[in-house]
Every structure is written in C-alpha cells, then in structure tokens.
Amino acid sequence: MASAPACTVILGTGGTIAGRAAAPREALRYAAAQIGVAELVAAVPALAGVELEAEQVAQVDSKDMGPPVWTALVQAVVRHLARAEVSGLVVTHGTDTLEETALLLHRLLAPAKPVVLTAAMRPATSLQADGPANLCDAVTVARTPGARGVVAVMAGTVFRPEGLRKHHTWKLDAFAAGDEGALGQVVDGQLRQHRAWPDARPLGAHLLPPAGAPWPRVEIVTSHAGADGRLVDLLCADGVDGIVLAGTGNGTLSQGLEQAEQRAQQAGVAVWRASRCAAGGIVGLEPGGLASAGSAAALSPAQARVALTLTLLEQRARVP
Numbered sequence: 001m002a003s004a005p006a007c008t009v010i011l012g013t014g015g016t017i018a019g020r021a022a023a024p025r026e027a028l029r030y031a032a033a034q035i036g037v038a039e040l041v042a043a044v045p046a047l048a049g050v051e052l053e054a055e056q057v058a059q060v061d062s063k064d065m066g067p068p069v070w071t072a073l074v075q076a077v078v079r080h081l082a083r084a085e086v087s088g089l090v091v092t093h094g095t096d097t098l099e100e101t102a103l104l105l106h107r108l109l110a111p112a113k114p115v116v117l118t119a120a121m122r123p124a125t126s127l128q129a130d131g132p133a134n135l136c137d138a139v140t141v142a143r144t145p146g147a148r149g150v151v152a153v154m155a156g157t158v159f160r161p162e163g164l165r166k167h168h169t170w171k172l173d174a175f176a177a178g179d180e181g182a183l184g185q186v187v188d189g190q191l192r193q194h195r196a197w198p199d200a201r202p203l204g205a206h207l208l209p210p211a212g213a214p215w216p217r218v219e220i221v222t223s224h225a226g227a228d229g230r231l232v233d234l235l236c237a238d239g240v241d242g243i244v245l246a247g248t249g250n251g252t253l254s255q256g257l258e259q260a261e262q263r264a265q266q267a268g269v270a271v272w273r274a275s276r277c278a279a280g281g282i283v284g285l286e287p288g289g290l291a292s293a294g295s296a297a298a299l300s301p302a303q304a305r306v307a308l309t310l311t312l313l314e315q316r317a318r319v320p
C-alpha cells in the first residue's frame with residue numbers, strides 16, 4: 001500500500017522573518033530579507049526530524065512585493081503542489097503585503113493541499129523573535145490531516161485569506177481576520193479548528209501574464225476630507241486600467257471623488273469601492289450607486305486591488 005505523502009516544502013520569499021538587526025534588542029530597526037530559508041528552518045529545533053524541503057523563491061522586503069516575485073512564487077507553488085510526495089507547502093513572507101499574496105494564491109489556485117503563509121514581526125536576530133514559533137505553527141497546520149487551501153498563520157492564529165488584514169504596525173499579534181473570524185488557533189502544537197478551510201473556484205495560474213509581461217495597472221485612491229477627485233482624473237489621463245476607491249465608512253465618497261469616479265467609468269476604467277475602515281467591509285447599497293462597488297465586499301483596499309487585477313486579467317483572457 002502506498003504511504004501517505006509526507007513532505008512539506010517551505011518556500012522562502014524574504015520578510016522580517018528572514019531579517020537581521022545590529023543587536024538582539026533591536027526589534028524595529030533591522031534589514032528584512034537577509035537570511036536564507038534553509039537557515040531559518042535549520043534554526044528551529046522542533047522541526048528536526050520533520051520531512052521538509054526548503055527552496056528560496058525570492059529574498060525581498062514584502063513592501064516591494066509585485067508581479068515578478070508573484071509570478072515566480074505561483075510557479076513554484078504549482079510545481080510543488082503537483083508532486084505526489086508533497087502534502088503541503090509553507091511560504092515565508094513579509095507581513096506588509098502578506099494579505100495580498102494570500103488572496104492572490106487563494107483566488108488563482110484554491111489548492112486541494114494546504115499552502116500556509118507565515119511571517120514575523122521581529123527579525124530572526126531579535127530576543128523577541130516570533131519567526132521560529134510561527135514557522136513551527138505553519139508546518140503544524142500544513143501537516144494537519146484534511147488541511148486544504150491558502151491560509152496564514154501568525155501569533156498562534158490561523159487566518160483564511162479573504163478579509164485578512166495587517167492591522168497593527170509593530171505588535172507581534174499584527175493580523176485581524178475580519179468579521180468572519182479566524183479559522184482556528186494552534187495550541188500546544190495542535191490545530192484547534194473553528195471554521196472551514198477556504199474554498200473558491202480557482203481561476204488558474206495560466207491567467208497570469210508571462211514573466212516580464214505587464215499586468216493591468218490598478219491604483220488605490222483614498223477618500224478623505226477635502227478629496228476633490230483630481231487624482232482620479234490624473235490616473236485616467238495616465239492610462240490606468242483600474243482604480244480601487246477606498247471610501248469612507250460604508251464605502252462613501254466625497255462629492256468630488258464621486259463625480260471623478262463616474263467620469264472614470266465613462267472613460268472605460270474599471271472602478272471598485274472598498275472601505276478605508278479597518279473592518280466591516282461594505283454592506284448593502286452604497287449611496288453613490290456605482291455598479292461594481294459590491295465586488296470588493298469585505299476586502300481591504302489592498303486586497304480589493306488584487307481582486308480587481310485578477311478580474312481585469314480574466315477579461316483580457318476572454319478577448320481573442
């Protein structure tokens with residue numbers, strides 16, 4: 001009888017989890033993306049004896065995440081998911097754009113095996129380093145029987161990708177799940193699961209442009225006191241493909257921004273609304289009545305930008 005697949009592949013992309021500071025007490029001044037993923041794994045005694053492989057996909061501070069690394073990461077994830085002996089993947093990532101990468105992988109791949117993103121708020125050299133425990137928890141989740149889909153693990157909590165947000169600038173417990181709540185917690189080396197694994201209709205990795213080819217250009221514009229909409233007009237004149245408007249409260253816009261938004265739509269630019277509020281998303285009909293506003297649902301503006309980019313790629317794929 002064939003034995004169950006047992007290998008967990010850890011893909012490194014950089015971030016603070018791979019960061020180095022000048023001294024152990026330096027918690028916030030450091031360089032991210034310095035230490036290789038194999039070294040990070042080797043530094044966690046609890047992972048000794050676990051069947052693991054490590055591969056360095058990139059080495060970036062995730063504030064600089066974007067199409068080149070995303071393309072390489074998606075290719076690596078697809079390649080390893082297809083291996084029969086691999087039961088799941090862990091991706092080490094920076095916290096700054098983790099929610100964007102998580103949503104991208106979820107919407108594109110919605111894999112039947114687990115793909116677990118993890119990160120850290122303190123560099124690997126810090127007295128307070130949270131990376132080793134997060135990595136350990138991520139491996140635990142990736143090796144949990146029945147685990148599937150793209151999730152994130154930080155500070156003992158397991159998050160689903162939709163609605164995930166980095167909500168604190170420096171605390172170790174820096175992520176929030178939104179109103180739908182977290183998938184579960186890792187306690188004492190075991191997953192305590194409260195909600196279902198994430199599921200979606202995968203768009204497919206083929207949707208991404210070939211390496212080096214341009215992605216749709218989607219920008220985020222925030223509504224605020226005195227917002228007059230000129231930024232939207234400038235973006236349209238500059239050939240933007242899509243705009244996410246981070247509205248106030250339940251997705252409302254200043255009058256000037258709303259008028260500019262309508263001009264943008266008439267010019268053929270795709271416009272979605274999200275909310276600049278940290279939680280709650282957009283509920284019900286928005287006063288502006290913009291057709292596509294509901295599409296962003298409970299996504300943060302940054303996640304809505306990823307979702308709109310994928311929608312534009314789908315539209316591009318349909319044009320012969």
Ligand code: ASP
Nearest residue numbers: 015016061062094095096
């Ligand atoms: N700037 C870092 C990054 O996102 C922050 C972190 O990882 O916590 O790569």
